[in-house]
Each structure stands twice: as structure tokens, then as C-alpha cells.
Amino acid sequence: MRRSIVKKKWYAFGTREVVFAALGAALYGVLSFATNMIALPAAGNVALRPAVCIPMFFGVVFGPWVGFISGFLGNIIGDALSGWGFWIWWDIGNGLMGMIPGFALPLITSFRAT
Template sequence: MGERRTLSTTGIVAMAIGTALYAAFNVFFNILQLPGTQLVALRPSVAIPMFFGYTFGPVVGFVSGFLGNVISDAISWGGFWWNWDVGNGLLGLIPGLAPYFISKEDVFRRRGYLVCAVLAIVASIVGMGFAAYTDYLFGYGISTIEEATYALFLPAAVTDAINGAIITPILVAAYASAARGRARRI
């Protein structure tokens, strides 16, 4: 991962592909909102920016989450909320910090998958925490900390943490074996 510069052509294409994938899946999951969760959608697709962050670095992960959420919101209903976009960006940025905790060799091994799952949980807490509590701090739609916690933060963080911790390591492992099988760079 070290030789990949963030704004190299590969980095740019990775950001664009991550953004497009996240937006495409989000559009689908935004349509299928569960009754009673109008404020927060259940999105297994949160694993996509987490996977791109873990595989291609924190900036690629952040852009995939941020821009993917802007585009999917623009497609789904026509507008966007900047703080939820930044929160989604953090979902991708934090798993990208994996190389600070594990060696390069372990990234695509069992130890790496464990770190990936833990970072996905941390990312869900930090990312959704940022989005929910900035809604409260700046007064975007809600006026009490209880609403931020129980109506926004907990449903979003818990579902994202579960989805991210299960699906992201599966994505990383599937990508690592597919790339090895095709003798590609990983």
C-alpha cells in the first residue's frame, strides 16, 4: 500500500470507483427503507468505503464515503446534508489507518481481517457520532442531545458497526484471493 500515492492515477480511479459503487448500492438501500427508520437507513453498503479505505488508504476511503453519500442522496431525493456526508467519509477514513496498527504483510492475513473488523466498529461510532452530534450542535433538525443519541446516533452506529464488522473483512478477504488468483497487485 505504501507506494500508492493518493493522487496517483490508481488512487483517483479507486476514489471514483469507490464513490460510484457506494452511490449505486446506497440508492438501492435508500429506496428500501425499513418502516420506522425514516431518519436512518439500514445500509449494508457501508462496508464499501470501509473496504476502499482499508485497501487503498484513508484518503481514498474518505472520498468514497463522502462523495458516494453526496451522489446517492442527490439521486435518491435531490439534496444532501454535509455533516452526514463527512460522517460517511469518516467510515472510510478510519479503516484506512490500519497500516499504523499492523505490518504491511498482515494487511491481507487473518490478523489484518480482525483489525479491519475492529476499525469498522470504531469508524461507525466516530463517523455516525460526528454526523448525529453535529446535527445537535449546529441545530440541524434536532434540538436535544437525547434525540441525537437515541434517534440518530444509536440506530445508525449500531447497524453500520454490525454491517461493517461482518461484510468489510469478507470483502477484503475476497479481494485478496481474487487479486492473488489473477496475479494482480494488491
């Protein structure tokens, strides 16, 4: 008897993904707020945020859409807690930093050198 293994599609988005996206956004927002005081002296309105690895981790482990949402909403939460203004391009950029590793991982792992 053969068992069929159902592979999860990259575009699948269910309850599990919603929960992990919310968890990633909250975690990134709070840690971003905590490290937002590390400002770069030569650049205005730019801070060093080591917490940016959180959306990347969530994108790789739970999928690209979870990574995007955790980066996008997490940046909004972090900026709101810090008192920074809302700027959509920074939020989209942080979302893409979570999404791109999620898309890249299957390509990297499926590549085989001959």
C-alpha cells in the same frame, strides 16, 4: 547489490488513487441508492445502508484518502439519486467511515504483542 524498496506514503495521491476513489464513490452511490428504501421505522430520515462497507474496504485496500472520497462523494451520489437532501455532516461522516479504517490498518498490523 541492495535494492531499496520505496514504501508508499499514506498521503500519496496519484492517478491510481483518483481512479479508485471515483470507482468507490460510484459503486457506493449506486448500491446506497438501491438499499436506501430499507428505512428504519423508529427513526426519521434514517435508512439501513449495508453498502457502507464499500468505503471501508476502499480505505483499507487503497488508502485512507481513497476511503474518504469514496464515502463522501458516494453518499452525495446516493442521496441525489434517492431524492434525499444534501447535508454535509452525513457526507463527512460517511467519508470518515472510509478514512478511519485506512488509518487504523497500519497501526493494527504493526502492533506486536510481547
